[in-house]
Amino acid sequence: MTVLLAVEGVSKRFRGLLAVDGVSFQIARGSIFAVIGPNGAGKTTLFNIIAGAFAPNGGSIAFGGERIDGLTPDEICRRGIGRTFQVVRPFPALSVEDNVLIGAMLRRHDPASARRHAHEVLARLELFGKRHQPASTLTLPDRKRLEVARALATDPKLLLLDEVMAGLRPAETDRMVSILRELNRDFGLTILLIEHVMRAVMALAARVLVLHHGAAISEGAPDAVVRDPAVVQSYLGAEAVD
Amino acid sequence: MIARMLDGVPGRGLAVLAGLLAVLLAAPWVANDYVLTVLIIVLxxxxxxxxxxxxxxxxxxxSLGHAIYVGLGGYAAAALYVHFGVAPWLGLVAAVAIAAACGAVIGFLAFRFGVGGVYFAILTIAFAEFARIGFDHFRWVGASSGFFLPVANYTRNDLWNLRGDPTMFYYVMLALTVAAFAICHVLLKSRIGYYWQAIREDEVAARSLGIDTFRYKMYAIVLSAGMTAVAGVFFAFYYNNLFPEQVFHISRSIEMILGPIIGGIGTLFGPLVGALLLTGLSEAMQELLTALRLDVPGAKQVFYGLCLLVVVMALPGGVWPWVAGKLGLTGPRS
Amino acid sequence: MAAEIYLNVAVSGLLTGLVYGLMAVGLSVIFGVVRVVNFAHGEMMTIAMYLAIVLFNGFGLDPLIMVVPLAAVLFALGYAMQAGIINPFITRPEHSQFILLVAMALIIANVLLIVFGPDARSVQTPYSFDSFLVGPLIIDATKAYAGAATVVITAALFGFFRFAPLGKAIRACADNYTGALVVGLNVKRLYALTFGLGAACVGAAGSMLVLLVDVTPALGPALTLLAFIIVITGGLGSMPGAVLGGVLIGLTEAMAGLFFTPSAKSMFSFALLVLVLLFRPQGILGKRPS
Structure with missing residues (x-):
């Protein structure tokens, strides 16, 4: 396997709190990788470190063999990592098409070819019919797909998805799962999912990493991980506290 | 080029645009000096x-301190003309460069340190006030007693030195306005325009799409400052005098932005519609108050304020998007 | 001898700064809770100053005694402005709010112009020229009274927000708008009360400032700007910060007026503002937004 993303002993401290504690993992090119864990396990912090929103306090991240930790979010995107936001952030006053067009312009300076690319992406994410609507008028499932479309339009090698299934009904979740699976199959797109919805994780991911209190407690194939006593313990423990 | 500029504008919109341009081009033959002066203010x-x-x-x-760029531009070109005899069109180059550099400094300081929103607005006011007080003590350009350009009776219009009658100034201002519209139209349809809108809508999301937001914000402030400085040069040579108290005053900055906000912020035609409405309103008010013998100082501004209040309460997006929507004049985005 | 002059100027600047600080506290309270930048702040201040002049000239009422009644009058004005005009704008974009308040400022300034004319007005009280001698210091009586009153009023306001149930409710609104709605607070009324309180600070500060500076209808923007500078220097949303900012700006301007020409003194406040914005954008006592 060739490694696309290598995370090595990454840590992040907020004031006294160690949110991510020496996490290491590798994602193979062309695979789908999921990070799961109870609320407050440090998943989103880890995600934001990879996406460049925070610099880690320790450790390193390599993407395609080059160090990317400490780069700004826009530099990371230009290197080939696209991301979505857990709380969606469309450009509300712009049309659905323009939202995606802006992503497409990263690697296509000519407006006409950027627009053609945006149309292809919109069609794939099943938003083509709604392309003239302002993004602010979309429903939540549509916004979630717009978020993916916009990131995808930047032609990433790695797509980071921060809880794109959250708030979706089962039918919508299945729709998203099949879209992501097609993207992975047709373009060899590597995907890192941060996810709560286990149904989606089980259906998509080849490997799963489990975080608990900022540390990696288990890693492996999905069905093996969910039977891992440490994982069961952490989830039960979290629920007992709740 | 022309084809690309007209791309996406519906036929009705084009017809109205052509008609408006024809009227503006013909205006000096029909209008008297008063109307021409008002039209210069509108443009x-x-x-x-x-x-x-x-x-x-x-x-x-x-930005709430755009008067600084008008002032810097006006003073730069006027000083070069008065002290060294440099023609205004050459002085314009220096004026634009100085204002753009000033914009770059303000932008660099603010955007590097992440100063945004209200804080950025107040920083721009502070710089404009700083310039006002600075020029109040700047003897080389007359300090607080003002800086004057020589006025004489000209037998003919001297376009190169910008000395002449209102008709000449009218056409100069019309050409500048049309150029500004064309530039903005092209920019809005290109990558830079889309990137600006992305930053306006959501800066964090814009960065996640690979946009170097610092760089694009710098482009915006430098371009805006440079464009504004051109108006400053016009102002200096049209009015032939500059007082720091007037050109740099915060009320100038505010007047400048009322038009686009009333007309429709972020739209191409908002600034023109807003300028027409506000100038028309202001002149009409003057006439009305004089006719009613209510012409005490301040009365006009009170009505002006009331009209602003009504517009901003009733039409939050500005007048132009509302009118354009009613008449079907524009495509989805202009 | 020179040192005494500096000390005297410094104390005078500090006391004037306290009055500016009270005006800025009003701006800070309004922004901290309602999240609206009151671009008509200085114009409201001129209303208070003209009212103080009318009361003094017409009825011989001392501005220092009228601090409380004028605060009450401005409270009512502020409450009415927020409840009647500004409340529908709290969810609108910044530039929209800005135009609204600029329109109000324009109306206020020009109504004052129509009523009072363009000339500068001031008040001469019997104690205008009194002063206290404290060791080497000569302290202007007017400024001493005004400074002391400012401290008392700010302390009272601080206590209100810290301990009174209503004050706590207002702070809850400031912290979490949606949360305040959920627990059933009448947010719009609390906003109106807050704007009223901010305006009351303006009323009190205005009736004292009239003893220190001349007023013209066109004074508003300069005062608004001064309030901005103070609040940002001290820390937007922090009451002690606004007082501290006022004192700092008062001192800066007084010293700059002494060392350089008085007409250039506000350049130094702007310089201070720019430095603060660049190196500590949250202000001296402000908290960094998390």
């Missing part, structure tokens, strides 16, 4: 409004 406001719109309407950076 001047439309031009400066458009320049400000680049920053706020397109890129979402609220």
């Amino acid at each position: 001047y406001s439309a031009y400066t409004g458009q320049a400000w719109n680049v920053m706020m309407g397109f890129a979402g950076q609220l």
Whole structure:
């Protein structure tokens, strides 16, 4: 396997709190990788470190063999990592098409070819019919797909998805799962999912990493991980506290 | 080029645009001096409004100190003309460069340190006030007693030195305004325009799509400052005098931005519509108050304020999007 | 001898700064809770100053005694402005709010112009020229009274927000708008009360400032700007910060007026503002937004 993303002993401290504690993992090119864990396990912090929103306090991240930790979010995107936001952030006053067009312009300076690319992406994410609507008028499932479309339009090698299934009904979740699976199959797109919805994780991911209190407690194939006593313990423990 | 510029504008919109341009071109033959003077003010406001719109309407950076660029531009060209005999069109180059550099300094300081929103707005006011007080003590350009350009009776219009009658100034201002519209139209349809709008809508999301937001915000402030400085040169040579108290005053900055906000912020025609409305309103008010013998100082401004209040309460998006929507004049985005 | 002059100027600047600080506290309270930048702040201040002049000239009422009644009058004005005009704008974009308040400022300034004319007005009280001798210091009586009153009023306001149930409710609104709605607070009324309180600070500060500076209808923007500078220097949303900012700006301007020409003194406040914005954008006592 060739490694696309290598995370090595990454840590992040907020004031006294160690949110991510020496996490290491590798994602193979062309695979789908999921990070799961109870609320407050440090998943989103880890995600934001990879996406460049925070610099880690320790450790390193390599993407395609080059160090990317400490780069700004826009530099990371230009290197080939696209991301979505857990709380969606469309450009509300712009049309659905323009939202995606802006992503497409990263690697296509000519407006006409950027627009053609945006149309292809919109069609794939099943938003083509709604392309003239302002993004602010979309429903939540549509916004979630717009978020993916916009990131995808930047032609990433790695797509980071921060809880794109959250708030979706089962039918919508299945729709998203099949879209992501097609993207992975047709373009060899590597995907890192941060996810709560286990149904989606089980259906998509080849490997799963489990975080608990900022540390990696288990890693492996999905069905093996969910039977891992440490994982069961952490989830039960979290629920007992709740 | 022309084809690309007209791309996406519906036929009705084009017809109205052509008609408007024809009327504006023909105006000096029909209009008397008073109407011409008012039209110059309209075009001047439309031009400066458009320049400000680049920053706020397109890129979402609220500047409340744009008078600084008018002042720097005006003083630079006027000083070069008075002290060294440099013609205004050459002085314009220096004026634009100085204002753009000033914009770059303000932008660099603010955007590097992450100063945004209200804080950025107040920083721009502070710089403009700083310049006002500075020029009040700047003897080389007359300090607080003002800086004057020589006025004489000209037998003919001297376009190169910008000395002449209102008709000449009218056409100069019309050309500048049309140019500003064309530039903004092309920019809005290109990558830079989309990137500005992305930054205006959501800066964090814009960065996640690979946009170097610092760089694009810098482009916006430098371009806006440079464009505004051109208006400053016009102002200096049209009025032939500059007082720091007037050109740099915060009320100038506010007047400049009322047009685009009333007309429709971030739209191409908002600044023109706003300028027409506000100038028309102001002149009409003057006439009405004089006729009613209510012409005490301040009365006009009170009505002006009331009208602003009504417009901003009733039409939050501005007048132009509302009118354009009613008449079906524009495509989805102009 | 020179040192005494500096000390005297410094104390005078400090006391004037306290009055500016009270005006800025009003701006800070309004922004901290309602999240609206009151661009008509200085114009409201001029209303208070003209009212103080009318009361003094017409009825011989001392501005220092009228601090409380004028605060009450401005409270009512502020409450009415927020409840009647500004409340529908709290969810609108910044530039929209800005135009609204600029329109109000324009109306206020020009109504004052129509009523009072363009000339500068001031008040001469019997104690205008009194002063206290404290060791080497000569302290202007007017400024001493005004400074002391400012401290008392700010302390009272601080206590209100810290301990009174209503004050706590207002702070809850400031912290979490949606949360305040959920627990059933009448947010719009609390906003109106807050704007009223901010305006009351303006009323009190205005009736004292009239003893220190001349007023013209066109004074508003300069005062608004001064309030901005103070609040940002001290820390937007922090009451002690606004007082501290006022004192700092008062001192800066007084010293700059002594060392350089008085007409250039506000350049130094702007310089201070720019430095603060660049190196500590949250202000001296402000908290960094998390």
